[in-house]
Amino acid sequence: MKKFGIALAAGLLGLTFGAHGQTVVDFDDLxxxxSVPPGYGGISNWYGWQYYDWAQPPYNPSSEPCRVYPVGVGNFDFAAAGTFDGAFFNGYGTGHGFLPIYLEMYNGGSLVHTSGQIDLDGSGVGQWLDSGYAGTVDSVNVVGYYGYFIMDDLTYGGGGFTLEITGDCNRSMDVAITGGAAGAKCAFAYGTAAGTTPVPNCGISVDIARADAWRAYPNDVLFVYLDGNGEFSFNKSGGPAFCNKLVQAVDLDNCEKTNVATTP
Structure with missing residues (x-):
């Protein structure tokens, strides 16, 4: 089966691994x-971000010796969509005439969340900027006064809205949603090929071509409601018709989608 997560090629460098499966890009092997090379740290496109490894207060890295800064634009694209936790920043803010920093997060070309702001003070201590978002992201834009801040310890992949299917498609399968919004109304989409199908009234598409509704639970309901922990699980009877299907869950209240899982 396919399980949610950002795939990491064996050759990727500059990575450490934090709690809850997080990947931390610390740049310290550069x-x-x-320019940060395409693909570095699981980021497919860095749009000209630069790295450097010498001391330059107050642009101190979180972990020595390297950090990065944007040139012209603050975008970067993930090699595979997933969750984005945030990053460390250092430099100057409004006390020196420069803008606060915030994050714009995108998925499929649509802005899905804007973070809070941090205002750097020029002391060289720096601050962590949390994304504040647990949904799926494929691109991030760092907004600030370019040239007067650095970024380090970019962190992603710490869980998120996840679908997992285990068992035997010919007999029975255990289906579980985790990392969702408490009480959210969810539906399942399924199909046989990757592609896109719009989700009505949400402005997003599932990642399955010509998707149909996948009925859940013993009562074959079209919708389920996540519990107070943002979770829901059930056992579904199988059969040959259920094998090798692509399945994706959609939060209809918040217009979020999980990874695509394959029936085992």
Missing amino acids: VGQA
């Missing part, structure tokens, strides 16, 4: 100064 030497000198240059």
